[in-house]
Amino acid sequence: MRLSLRALVVVASFTSLLSGSRADAQTSAGRAGSPSAPSTTYQGGMPATDVSAAAVKAFIDGLPKDAITDAPIRAVDVGGYRVGVFGVFRPKNLPGDAIAHETRTTEIYYMLEGGGTLVTGGTITGIKAPPAGRAPGPRGDKIEGGVSRHVVPGDIIIIPGRTPHWWSSLDSDIRYLIFRPDPDGRMTLK
Secondary structure (H helix, E strand, O other): OOOOHHHHHHHHHHHHHHHOOHHHHHHHHHHHHOOOOOOOOOOOOOOOOOOOHHHHHHHHHOOOOOOOEEEEEEEEEOOOOEEEEEEEEEOOOOOOOEEOOOOOOOEEEEEEEOOEEEEEOOEEEOOEOOOOOOOOOOEEOEEEOOEEEEEOOOOEEEEOOOOOEEEEEEOOOEEEEEEEEEOOOOOOOO
8 A cells, every 4th residue: 555645735735725825815915015025934833743654554454354444543623623534444345325424524535445436426315324333414325316437546536525425336445545624623633
């Protein structure tokens, strides 16, 4: 399993979009209305959080192999909202239900190992209650009218909050990361 720089770029880009680039906006505004030169130094911000490739591999390797597991590796406050990195193991024989989470939290999937067909959007059919301990929200047997794509290691999929999604088939067991920016601050820090 190889964690590439691309996953980190996606998280950094998405985090920047959510929080807005306040420093850049202030600097640009200062330049436009002021004859003074821009500062050559900058101090501020919050400390960065590191999650190594070795830590990701060890975490996902330690997940149960007989169940779908989506568990937090790290969840941190980044100044006004939270961001979580989750490790997922999904066995080939358990592609899972179609689901739409009842939050506006976007999920960013970064595929590490294996492949399968992921369907997003459309309408969930065969609605049923979620199993105990699983996320609330509509669940069903499948999605009709969604967008279907085959994903492989290295692919990134951005799924907006409340968007139906479903693994309709898996080529093998799959391992992936989910990056979840949490604007509502509901995520437990870890």
